[in-house]
Amino acid sequence: MHGSLQPRARSERCLQVAASTAENRQDPERRPWSEREKGSRNMLRPMDSEQLREYGHRMVDFIADYYKTIESFPVRSLVQPGYLHNILPDSAPDHPETVEKVLDDVKTKILPGLTHWQSPNFFAYYPSNSSVAGFLGEMLITGLNVIGFSWVASPAATELEIIVLDWLAKLLNLPEQFLSKGKGGGVIQGSASEAVLVVMIAARDKVLRSVGKNALEKLVVYSSDQTHSALQKACQIAGIHPENCRVLKADSSTNYAMRPELLQEAVSRDIEAGLIPFFLCGNVGTTSSTAVDPLVALGKIAKSNEMWFHVDAAYAGNACICPEYRQYIDGVETADSFNMNAYKGLLTNFDCSLLWVKDQYAVTEAFSANPEYLKNKASQENLVVVDYKDWQIALSRRFRSLKLWMVLRLYGVETLKNYIRNHIKLAKVFEQLVSQDSNFEVITPRIFSLVCFRMVPTDDNDEKKCNVRNQELLEAVNSSGKLFISHTALSGKIVLRFSIGAPLTEEKHVKEAWKVIKEEASYLLRK
Amino acid sequence: MHGSLQPRARSERCLQVAASTAENRQDPERRPWSEREKGSRNMLRPMDSEQLREYGHRMVDFIADYYKTIESFPVRSLVQPGYLHNILPDSAPDHPETVEKVLDDVKTKILPGLTHWQSPNFFAYYPSNSSVAGFLGEMLITGLNVIGFSWVASPAATELEIIVLDWLAKLLNLPEQFLSKGKGGGVIQGSASEAVLVVMIAARDKVLRSVGKNALEKLVVYSSDQTHSALQKACQIAGIHPENCRVLKADSSTNYAMRPELLQEAVSRDIEAGLIPFFLCGNVGTTSSTAVDPLVALGKIAKSNEMWFHVDAAYAGNACICPEYRQYIDGVETADSFNMNAYKGLLTNFDCSLLWVKDQYAVTEAFSANPEYLKNKASQENLVVVDYKDWQIALSRRFRSLKLWMVLRLYGVETLKNYIRNHIKLAKVFEQLVSQDSNFEVITPRIFSLVCFRMVPTDDNDEKKCNVRNQELLEAVNSSGKLFISHTALSGKIVLRFSIGAPLTEEKHVKEAWKVIKEEASYLLRK
Missing domain, CATH: 1.20.1340.10 (dopa decarboxylase, N-terminal domain)
Incomplete structure (x- = not known):
């Protein structure tokens, strides 16, 4: 081997x-x-x-x-x-x-x-991209090994991050308020989990400053039940009471997108009960099935109730650099913060999660700490320089913008767009193969490069049996070593996730993967 | 150039x-x-x-x-x-x-x-070590680019981390309860800031489970005023009320170590006031001046008041792999968690912060989230495998144990000990040079490889003028480009920090640095 x-x-x-x-x-x-x-x-x-x-x-x-x-x-x-x-x-x-x-x-x-994870036959979870440019970037980061917690600790590390995040914001056509020239700006976090925690703490402290710090137990967070578990974790860390986390049911009637009327009802009910709605997480491309929440409608509700509106586009945000997919983040102008993971689709090795906020001061107010041993002339002449230590959980940080900058320059934007389009094209190929087979069905329409599918129930239409069979299929396929897929549950159905995005994946891998899945399914059906 | x-x-x-x-x-x-x-x-x-x-x-x-x-x-x-x-x-x-x-x-x-930061003339902050072995390790981490959030997502990533953290625990002679075979264990965090946040959340949730979740406003944290700002940030994130953060004064009478009697008084007062002491942070090697808190006495107070006792040895923990320095963590057996940064002295490129806890379940209880899309056979057969996603803030994580493993194997423990001893030896050389010069004084006894010193006050004994002059000296030295040092404040005195630890630093660099400092000082004195 x-x-x-x-x-x-x-x-x-x-x-x-x-x-x-x-x-x-x-x-x-x-x-x-x-x-x-x-x-x-x-x-x-x-x-x-x-x-x-x-x-x-x-x-x-x-x-x-x-x-x-x-x-x-x-x-x-x-x-x-x-x-x-x-x-x-x-x-x-x-x-x-x-x-x-x-x-x-x-x-x-x-x-x-x-x-x-870099195997062309890795179709599980979401991809974590490696690339030659990303690899070179990481080598350079490791070689230079600077710790840019404040501007003075390595000016280039801070300034390149500001510039590259502005570049990306423009590629995504984010509203001007997210750019660095005003009071907004971008920052690289390790992952989407850190990003959502950072903005939740910023939002929590902002509201507590106005309503009093003992009101924590009244704060309410809203999201659909399709939201990534990172939100739950952020709530746990931020001390939001579990019974104040509104997890709104989403189902196939909206393709698992949040229903604004459910949100509005929940918010009204909570206000009536004397609670304080303060944080709404909208999704563009959920982890289970790439569901896209209606940002415009959600943003309106957030705004009229003075909630912080965070948009988690960890996976699908990557595709939104292509004009034809930009529509999926329409409404981002109503958000307070926006997040996407460059390591999921932009050929930048993990970790590299891009977070933009409209109000950097909400973040720095919550995260700054200025001990004497970190004070320096540049930082004390306020507003002149950014100290990214105040935009994140940790003090120390790697020079991650370097790899993103190298990826953008060594591949160029058009190549990156085509790279993403190619994965979506391959997902269409797989989707078609599945839908042509009467033993299988596609669950929820495919939007990006994830296909959610399953073996259909047999004659007796027993959903429970069907779930067991799909789980058997999952285990059989993965145990073969030939490919790796993962699963989720949608409305109680066990669903298989075929997620395309590894850098080496080509059409032949997708077709071969389908062959293996079909064979394992036939074997199960014959049993 | x-x-x-x-x-x-x-x-x-x-x-x-x-x-x-x-x-x-x-x-x-x-x-x-x-x-x-x-x-x-x-x-x-x-x-x-x-x-x-x-x-x-x-x-x-x-x-x-x-x-x-x-x-x-x-x-x-x-x-x-x-x-x-x-x-x-x-x-x-x-x-x-x-x-x-x-x-x-x-x-x-x-x-x-x-x-x-890798220049042999970098003497600021604390070092962030790079090395050939660390570089090779990072290359391999980046090349393989696996995301080991759960065991199944890459079994080797989880298992190697367990093994290597056990290796380090043995080198540090940590008590058995910190090893993986019982209910304790180690985990790699990005930095000491994340480490202290993780254990504080674990401690917070543990006490709130017993006293009721609305008691957050009663929880009190204790530390000396020499503690790293990471603790303040952790308190902010965890929602500890600022007025419940007891920052106990430390001064030159204890070489800036915490005074147990002050702690005991504060705890008693708080209990009397109906508050709940829940978290104590002890330091081994503070950032300002490498002060070492009396762990045994602190641990006793923590234990008798059922507080979580965290020991932050981010910097000095490295030296404690040498038997002659192990004494500085005596009392660690009374701690609930212990942290050191391998990137500060163990030739492992940033990031790599090692955290051990005695009760892993306190951590996983606070940090676990198990959505359907992450469920898998191995994890569901509980206790059999570790899923490190439940030991940290983020979901995703890099295969960082690989570089630590490579550093340990490619250099060997004896070489690493001698590497640390050499920096301490060089610090002694610098300390002597300073103490032989009547224009300068060493502030606080040197223990590890940091020397805290300053220009002495001139005839009028004006401390304010003296502070200004030391700040001028700092700026003059750093503006020369020849070396980089940082500063802190101790009992109101501006103190210069000369921290030795860059991998390329040799005696000649230390001597040359001293020459530059002396020259700049003479120039200032002549003005």
């Missing part, structure tokens, strides 16, 4: 050079990997540029070889819980081991335990 | 090969970087293994060259706010640009805007 992950000739030479150099070289400071070092003359030099060059090249080849052979691995790992514990030592080694030995362990012990 | 960052011969050849290949090759699917692609035959292949190889090698050389020339850059960037806005375009390019052009922009536009 790992045949072609053997070191190639060039790398092998590199390593031999490195090894012999390490043994023969007279200058002890150049031998940091050697076990034979002793005494003060042999001071460790953990960041030797020539060593980084030699072993960096070796690692590039290792990773390139991984991608070359990626289709040979079972997509979902087939290991059993605890497998690694049984094959790794109980404690860290006292003395250095060789790169060769460690890479060999990666091949034989780690790779079999991976679920290969 | 950027002379040796010019492409080397080998890379240039690589690039030329790539360019001519892209233009001449007949198979259009192999030309994803070309602007001339059109039509369906030219489908984009954003993760072409050979392209990754070619450009990956190019990037390795770029980064190796950066390290080779890192001393030629001003350590703290000398750019003015807004510099980048003036030299970058207003929008993303429609069509691909070449790697060469982008790297040229990195050299001419980004590098001048960086504060070079």
Whole structure:
């Protein structure tokens, strides 16, 4: 299985050079990997540029070889819980081991335990894109390794983030208030979970400043039952009382979009009960089925009730850089904040979640902390510079805008649009294959590159049996190692999710995946 | 300045090969970087293994060259706010640009805007370590690009994290309850800010479950005034009322360690007032001056008042892998959670913050959310597998244990200990230089590799003037570009922080830094 992950000739030479150099070289400071070092003359030099060059090249080849052979691995790992514990030592080694030995362990012990997200046959969850440009960007981020918590800690890290988020805002045709030139602006968070937590805290504190800080127990959050679990987690962390989280039922009558009249009713009821509606989360492209909430109608209700309106477009926001899909975020002008994950569709390696807010001061008011040891001239001359530490949960942060900037420049916007369009086209192909087969049905209309489908109930129309069979199919397909899909539940039906978006996926992979699914289904039906 | 960052011969050849290949090759699917692609035959292949190889090698050389020339850059960037806005375009390019052009922009536009954290002359804040092993680890994390939110999403990512955190716990000689075999365990967070937030939420929810959820306004947090601002931020996010945050004064009489009697008094007063003490944060190595709180005494008070006791050893925890420094976390056995940042001293690139808890269920109770689309066989057979999504704020997570594992194996524990000891030795050298100069004084005894010092007041003994002069010195030194130091305030005194820990720092850099500081000071004194 790992045949072609053997070191190639060039790398092998590199390593031999490195090894012999390490043994023969007279200058002890150049031998940091050697076990034979002793005494003060042999001071460790953990960041030797020539060593980084030699072993960096070796690692590039290792990773390139991984991608070359990626289709040979079972997509979902087939290991059993605890497998690694049984094959790794109980404690860290006292003395250095060789790169060769460690890479060999990666091949034989780690790779079999991976679920290969970059495999062209990975159709589960939503994609997490890797790309050559994203990889180069991450290398550079890691190489420079600066921590840009405040402007002065690395001005370029802050300024590039502002610029690139403005670029993206323009691509998405977001309203001007989200751009950096006014009181709005964008920031890179790790993931959509952090993004929604940040804006919820900002909204919570804003309302508590006006109604009094003991009113927390009166604050109410609204969303549809299709909203990502990140919202529930944010509520838990923000201390919103569970009974004040209105999870509004959505069903097939709206393709699982939130119904504004349900929202309006809930809000009115809560106000009548003396509660305070303060946060509404709208979805563009839910995780279960890519449902799109009616933003315009929701925004109106949010505005007339002075609620913070957050739009979570973590997945589908990517497609909205294409003019023909921009319609799905129509109404974003009524939102207070908007979020999309560049790692889901824009070829930028995880993590990279883009958050825009109209009122940056609501965020910085909630998140700023200015101890003496972080004070500096630039930050104290207020308003002149942005200190992103005040826009996020943590203090420290990586220079993530660098990879997004490199992706945008090395691929160009047109290529990125076509990349997304291609996945949607492939999803249409899959959708058609499913709908032509009488044993299957497509559940909810496909909008982006996710197809929700299932095996139809058999003669007795027993939904429970049907659910069990679909779960059996899911397990059979995934256990084959040939592809990996995931599932969800919609109105009580177990639904299979076929999500296209891995960078290497082509039409042949989609067709082959369908063949495997059909075969496993036939086998189940014959049983 | 950027002379040796010019492409080397080998890379240039690589690039030329790539360019001519892209233009001449007949198979259009192999030309994803070309602007001339059109039509369906030219489908984009954003993760072409050979392209990754070619450009990956190019990037390795770029980064190796950066390290080779890192001393030629001003350590703290000398750019003015807004510099980048003036030299970058207003929008993303429609069509691909070449790697060469982008790297040229990195050299001419980004590098001048960086504060070079990896420079051997970076002595500000606390270090953020880079290393060859850490770099290789990050490359591999980025290359594999798996998202291990639950066990099944990549079993190796979860299992390696458990194993490596156990390794570290053993190196630190943490009590058994922090190891994974019982109900405790370790987890990698992004930073110490996330770590303290996670445990505070866990503690908050645990106490609210027993006293009722409307008691939030009664909850009280305790720490010394030397505690990192991350605690204040965590309190803000967790909704702890600001007037319930007891910030206990610490002064030079205890070298800025918390005084247990002050804590006991505050706790008693709060209980009498009907409040509920629930969270105590103890420090091992504060950010201002590496103060170490008396953990044993604090733990006793925490225990007898049923408070969650968190120990923040973000910086100094690293040194505690050396037996001679282990004493500074004596008393950790009384803690409920313990945190240290491997990126501060253990040669693991940011981000990588290690958190251990004795009661994992307190954490998962607060952070778990289990939507249908994440359910899977392994997780449902409870207790068998760990799903780290329930141990952190976000859902998604990178495979960060991989780099820590590689660092531990490629350097070995003894080398890491000596690496830390060497920085402490260099700090002693600097401390001596300072104390031998009558214009300067060391403030607070040095314990680890941070030296807190200042210019002494002149004849009139005016502390205010002295503060101004030290701030002038700080600015003069940092504006020179020759080194970067930071400052803090202790008992109203402006204090300069000389923090040693960059991977390339040697004795000559420390001595040269002192020379610059002395020269700038003489100049100020002559004025």
